[in-house]
Amino acid sequence: MKLTQGCFSFLPDLTDDQIYKQVQYCLAKGWAVNIEFTDDPHPRNTYWEMWGLPMFDLQDAAGVMLELKECRRVYGDRYIRISGFDSSHGWESAKISFIVNRPPQETEFELVRHEVAGRAVRYTTVRRPAPPTAP
Amino acid sequence: MNAHTGTIRGKERYRSGVMEYKRMGYWEPDYVPKDTDVIALFRVTPQDGVDPIEASAAVAGESSTATWTVVWTDRLTAAEKYRAKCYRVDEVPGSPGQYFAYIAYDLDLFEPGSIANLTASIIGNVFGFKPLKALRLEDMRLPVAYVKTFQGPATGIVVERERLDKFGRPLLGATIKPKLGLSGRNYGRVVYEALKGGLDFTKDDENINSQPFMHWRDRFLYCMEGVNRAQAASGEVKGTYLNVTAATMEDMYERAEFAKELGSCVVMIDLVIGYTAIQSMAKWARRNDIILHLHRAGHSTYTRQKSHGVSFRVIAKWMRLAGVDHIHAGTVVGKLEGDPNTTRGYYDICREDFNPLKLEHGIFFEQSWASLNKLMPVASGGIHAGQMHQLLDLLGEDVVLQFGGGTIGHPMGIQAGATANRVALEAMILARNEGRDYVHEGPEILAKAAQTCTPLKAALDVWKDVTFNYQSTDTPDFVPTALAAV
Numbered sequence: 001m002k003l004t005q006g007c008f009s010f011l012p013d014l015t016d017d018q019i020y021k022q023v024q025y026c027l028a029k030g031w032a033v034n035i036e037f038t039d040d041p042h043p044r045n046t047y048w049e050m051w052g053l054p055m056f057d058l059q060d061a062a063g064v065m066l067e068l069k070e071c072r073r074v075y076g077d078r079y080i081r082i083s084g085f086d087s088s089h090g091w092e093s094a095k096i097s098f099i100v101n102r103p104p105q106e107t108e109f110e111l112v113r114h115e116v117a118g119r120a121v122r123y124t125t126v127r128r129p130a131p132p133t134a135p
Numbered sequence: 136m137n138a139h140t141g142t143i144r145g146k147e148r149y150r151s152g153v154m155e156y157k158r159m160g161y162w163e164p165d166y167v168p169k170d171t172d173v174i175a176l177f178r179v180t181p182q183d184g185v186d187p188i189e190a191s192a193a194v195a196g197e198s199s200t201a202t203w204t205v206v207w208t209d210r211l212t213a214a215e216k217y218r219a220k221c222y223r224v225d226e227v228p229g230s231p232g233q234y235f236a237y238i239a240y241d242l243d244l245f246e247p248g249s250i251a252n253l254t255a256s257i258i259g260n261v262f263g264f265k266p267l268k269a270l271r272l273e274d275m276r277l278p279v280a281y282v283k284t285f286q287g288p289a290t291g292i293v294v295e296r297e298r299l300d301k302f303g304r305p306l307l308g309a310t311i312k313p314k315l316g317l318s319g320r321n322y323g324r325v326v327y328e329a330l331k332g333g334l335d336f337t338k339d340d341e342n343i344n345s346q347p348f349m350h351w352r353d354r355f356l357y358c359m360e361g362v363n364r365a366q367a368a369s370g371e372v373k374g375t376y377l378n379v380t381a382a383t384m385e386d387m388y389e390r391a392e393f394a395k396e397l398g399s400c401v402v403m404i405d406l407v408i409g410y411t412a413i414q415s416m417a418k419w420a421r422r423n424d425i426i427l428h429l430h431r432a433g434h435s436t437y438t439r440q441k442s443h444g445v446s447f448r449v450i451a452k453w454m455r456l457a458g459v460d461h462i463h464a465g466t467v468v469g470k471l472e473g474d475p476n477t478t479r480g481y482y483d484i485c486r487e488d489f490n491p492l493k494l495e496h497g498i499f500f501e502q503s504w505a506s507l508n509k510l511m512p513v514a515s516g517g518i519h520a521g522q523m524h525q526l527l528d529l530l531g532e533d534v535v536l537q538f539g540g541g542t543i544g545h546p547m548g549i550q551a552g553a554t555a556n557r558v559a560l561e562a563m564i565l566a567r568n569e570g571r572d573y574v575h576e577g578p579e580i581l582a583k584a585a586q587t588c589t590p591l592k593a594a595l596d597v598w599k600d601v602t603f604n605y606q607s608t609d610t611p612d613f614v615p616t617a618l619a620a621v
Contacts, residue, residue, distance in 0.1 A: 003370040007303045008565055010333055010557045012587060018565070025568040043300065043372045083302070090488045090506065093293045096303030096568075109367040119356055123363040123398060 001108050003041050006081055006098040016065065019082070019100050023061035026084030031095060032056045033064050034083045037075045041107050043125065051075075054085055068100060077103050105130070137164045137223055140188060153204050156192035160215060161201065166222040168239040174276040175257055176499045177236045178227060180269040180442055188224055190266055191236035195219040197261040199240060216241050228612055233442070235273070235499075247284035250410040250457050258445060269443035275452060276500035283505055285456040289420035289427050291508025292486065292533050295460060298400065298426075299372045301335060304564045305532055307556055308336035308376075310515065310539035315342065319349045323357025325549060329542055330365030330373045332553025337361075338515075338537065339378035341405045341432035351381075351390055359397040376403035376428040376461075384412060391419055401426040401460075406450075407433045410457060417458025428513070429459035439608055446609070448477075448497055451484045455510045462510055467529045469517035474607035475529060485510040486533055494613035513537060519598040520559040520591060524577025527563050536560070546597055551590035558588045 008014060014022070026033050033055045036048035051071045055064060064082070071080055080101035083094045108128040113121045140157045142148075148159065156162070168174055175198075181190035193201075199219035200209070219240045227233040246252035262270050296302055311317070311325045326337045337358075345351040358375045366373045379390035379402050387408070394402045402425055404416050413429065420427035437444035447464075454462050464481045465473035480496035486509050490502040514530055515537035526536055538556050545552025562584035566573045573580060585592035 001368065001370070004333065005300060005371050008561050010554065010561050010588075011565065011584070014565075018569075021569045022565070025570070041370055043366060043370055046300070090509070091293060093297060094302045097300075098303070107370065109370055111363055111367045118352075120397060121356075121360065121363075123359070125363070125367045 001106055003079065003099070003102070003106055005041065005043070007096055008098045013102070014098070014100060019068070020061045020065055022096070022098065023064045023082065023084075026096060027058055027061060029084065029086065029095070030088075031084035031086050033058065034085060035064070035067055035071050035080065036083070037071060037078045037080045037101075039078045039103070039107075040127075041079045042109070042127065048079075048081065051080075072101055076101065079103065079107075136188070136226070139164055149205055149207055149210055151205055151207070155189055156196045156201060157186075157189045159192075159196065159201065159205075160218045161195040161199075161221055162188055162192035163220040163222055166220045166239060168222065168276075169241075171242045171278045171280045172239040172276075173242065173245065173253075173257075173278060173281060174500060175238050175240070176273045176275070177238065178269075178271040178273050178442065179224075179234045179236045180232055180267060181234070182266050182268055185266045187234040187236075188221075191221045191224045191234060191238070193264060193266060194236055194261050194270065195221040195238045197264055198238070198257055198259070199244060217244060219244070230612070242278060242280060245281065247281075248286070248414075250414060250453050254410060254453070262443070271441065271443050272445045272449050274446065274497070274499040275449055276502060277452060277456070279503050279505045282456065282503070282507060285507070286414075286417060286421060286458045287455060287504075287507035288460045288510050289417050289425070289458050289508075290460045292511050293509065295426055295511060298424075299335065299374070301372070303532065304560060305527070305530070306335045306511075306535045307333070307553075307560060308338055308513070308515075308535050308537040309334055309542040309553070310338045310340050310537055311343075312340075312539050312543045314340035315346070316348050319353030319357040322349060322354055323361040325361075325543060326358050326375050327361030327364050328549035329553045330362060330375070331368050332542075332550030333369075333557030334542065334553045335372075336374050336376060336401070336535065336537075338376040338428070338539075339403055341378070341380075341407075341430040343378050344380050351379075352393065355390075355393055355397055355399075359399060362399070372400070374400045374426070376401050378403040378405070378430075379416070380405045380408055384415060387412065387416065388419065391416070391423075391425070395423050395425060399425070401428055403428040403430060404459075405430050405432040410453070413454070413457045413459060420460070421458070426460045427458070428461040429454060429463070431463045441609055446497070448480055448484055451481050451510075452502070455485060455504070455507060460508075460511060461513050461535060463515055464512035466514040466516055466518050466526070468522050468525050469514065474610045476611050477607070477609055478529070480611075482512050482530065482534070485512045486531075495611055497611045509533070511535060515539065517601075519601060520555050520594045521578075521581065521598050521601075523556075523559040523563045523581065524573050527560075527567065528574045532564075541594070541598065544597075545590065546593050547590055552594065554588065555590040555594035558584055558591045559594075 035051040038048040083097040223237040438447040465478040519541035542552035
């Protein structure tokens with residue numbers, strides 16, 4: 001399964017050149033750029049780990065690309081995303097978010113159904129255990 | 136035209152009998168509206184031979200304190216404060232016999248936080264008034280003091296995006312088709328396929344409530360199975376607008392509670408349930424952290440014709456106050472009425488914190504929203520993936536694009552239809568952010584994306600020539616004129 005969170009998950013994985021252009025778009029808008037990573041991409045996991053602080057006041061996306069390279073070196077086996085944060089009044093929230101690194105084996109989810117009265121079901125999305133590897 | 140007619144004051148004003156409205160204090164060309172006044176702009180078409188000033192004063196009178204004759208009981212009140220005051224009447228450019236009447240209402244005339252009360256005054260009586268051929272409420276200026284008495288959108292665009300974890304692109308939806316007749320089990324299948332294929336939302340149509348072919352509980356149960364399956368299959372938050380429209384508030388609350396118990400992130404209502412019911416549901420949605428989608432069912436009966444009714448821009452303002460999170464606001468390029476400039480005006484009303492006066496978009500007043508949440512416009516009706524560049528250009532990023540037929544009618548199936556739309560959208564956002572001239576290069580951008588996405592290629596082939604080019608009936612009365620540089 002391909003995890004389809006973020007702005008560009010239905011496109012082929014972005015090249016570094018494409019990532020650079022998206023980051024430059026964020027910087028031109030005056031947004032702070034943030035790199036985050038996780039091994040738990042559950043749709044309700046809001047807080048991925050921060051790779052340092054959000055980068056404020058950058059002019060050139062090259063600085064972000066250096067940090068991304070470093071993050072990939074350490075956490076290349078995890079999901080990494082870049083987001084652009086707009087602090088202007090009325091938004092004060094992320095304005096873009098996209099995945100820039102995926103683990104070799106993507107995380108799979110499955111549903112746990114807890115059946116209750118009246119045919120209703122309480123659903124829980126849980127991570128599917130990785131298949132056993134050959135000894 | 137804006138001359139005094141001599142308001143009669145003092146004892147003479149209250150002599151028994153009939154008096155012209157324009158002399159009773161409803162026409163005050165020197166009046167300067169207060170910051171706290173509600174202002175309404177009407178398009179007045181008087182009957183032949185009726186003085187436009189008198190007709191406009193009558194509108195002010197009949198939408199505030201007046202009746203057809205002088206009453207002595209006015210003298211028991213601060214009557215002059217409570218009289219709505221028409222303070223300006225202009226000829227409508229290019230429309231002989233029609234006049235724009237500006238009318239100011241004191242804030243004390245309105246119950247705080249009640250759309251029902253506001254509308255009972257402003258549109259309550261006056262639209263059937265005999266001396267008028269036709270009357271249309273074109274726009275309103277709502278003072279901040281009044282705006283602040285309303286809850287506003289239960290969730291708002293910012294929090295909706297945070298909850299859904301979706302940023303930087305329009306959201307994608309589809310209305311389940313056929314809109315009537317599917318069983319709950321088959322209906323849920325469409326929900327699952329469309330969401331798994333890449334849509335963020337699916338949607339009940341306006342007239343899907345609880346019918347012999349599918350009762351509401353059955354629909355909700357199967358739909359939520361589809362939503363949760365798709366969520367687990369994609370690792371992405373998904374939703375379906377469960378329409379809780381019903382005959383009574385008790386029924387609607389029951390359905391909404393059930394949707395909440397099943398874990399739905401959104402419920403839906405139709406405009407035809409009425410303003411009070413809408414406000415009740417908005418409060419319910421705020422209390423329960425659920426997004427509230429509004430389908431504007433029925434609005435075209437009174438919004439479409441320019442001479443009579445209520446402009447949709449006014450309805451949009453009322454709905455932002457009333458507190459819905461989504462409102463259908465037109466597509467421009469799709470199958471339903473929508474002039475580009477007029478539609479732009481609606482979108483600005485939904486999404487901006489401040490609307491400047493912009494006559495070419497049909498916006499007659501500055502309007503501050505005083506940090507009331509933003510309302511997500513929804514574009515639905517006859518749109519498809521091949522129009523993605525136009526949609527993004529005309530409607531922007533904070534919008535739900537609903538491709539019903541454009542998803543479910545895909546030749547390779549519903550999942551493929553959803554994927555085609557999502558790929559087209561992401562490719563267009565990527566290109567826009569890279570600084571490309573995506574409006575003109577749109578077809579090439581789509582063709583390139585289709586090289587690695589067969590479903591998109593099929594969608595472009597099937598619908599490439601589909602457009603709906605008809606004349607709009609509701610267009611702005613003002614066009615910007617280019618001034619020669621000096």
